[in-house]
Amino acid sequence: MITGETAIRDAYRDERVAADYVRNRFVEPLGALLHRRQVEVLRALIARARPSRVLEIAPGPARLTAAVAPALDRPPVLVDASAQMLVEARRRLADADRPAPLVEGDAFGLPFGAVFDLVYTFRLIRHFGDEDRARLYRQIAAVLKPGGLLAFDAVNAEVAAPLRAAARPGEYAHYDALVDEATLGRELGDAGFTEVTLDGVQHRYRALQAVQNLVAPRSRAAARAAMAVLDRSGGPPLEWVVTCRRG
Helix, strand or coil: CECCHHHHHHHCCCHHHHHHHHHHHHCCHHHHHHHHHHHHHHHHHHHHHCCCCEEEECCCCCHHHHHHHHHCCCCCEEEECCHHHHHHHHHHCCCCCCCCCEEECCHHHCCCCCCEEEEEECCCHHHCCHHHHHHHHHHHHHHEEEEEEEEEEEEEHHHHHHHHHCCCCCCCCECCCEECHHHHHHHHHHCCEEEEEEEEEEECHHHHHHHHHHCCCCCHHHHHHHHHHHHCCCCCEEEEEEEEEEC
16 A cells, blocks of 8 residues: 555656546546536635635646636646646646646645635545644645635545455555544644535445446446436535635
């Protein structure tokens, strides 16, 4: 299992990993559902907050920015430690009317002052243990204006822990922190964030997996439709989109 700041950074510096990232993770119906729900939450947040300056940390190939940038008044800044991922991000955003600034930089040492109204980052914070997550929260708070917003994804221990316990060796390549609502509230409060809200995604995950395995091979369209119904039916989600405000 890949864990630790250096190992995780290096894992995404592989050109093949960068080029195939979206295809491998977000094209099949289950991954596409996760992507769509994350985009929905971000777009709704942008519509409410109307941020002027926006930063995405660890955008990878810009799968989220490509979907939400048209809703922004100005292009977001993208910062990633992987030059290979930034190459893919540049390709994905090549047709945008306004190019997004791309910065090769480290999430643990962001090269900005407190200038952003919104920071979002997905598939980053969750890959680190307690101390490193605290470091990331402090870094992000330092580049947000007072009252600025942070949005990121977190894995729900209630649903994920039994899945991990039953997993085959090597099934989960990257470390994921499994957290609960109280843990999120406490660690974000310690970093100076308030107004923590959670939007659940991938509800009824075992049923979603069954649809992926049984229905998607025959009809992706049918699988997507069935998953949309299941995900809206409630119950504990596998993941949350977490939104909070810098105090």
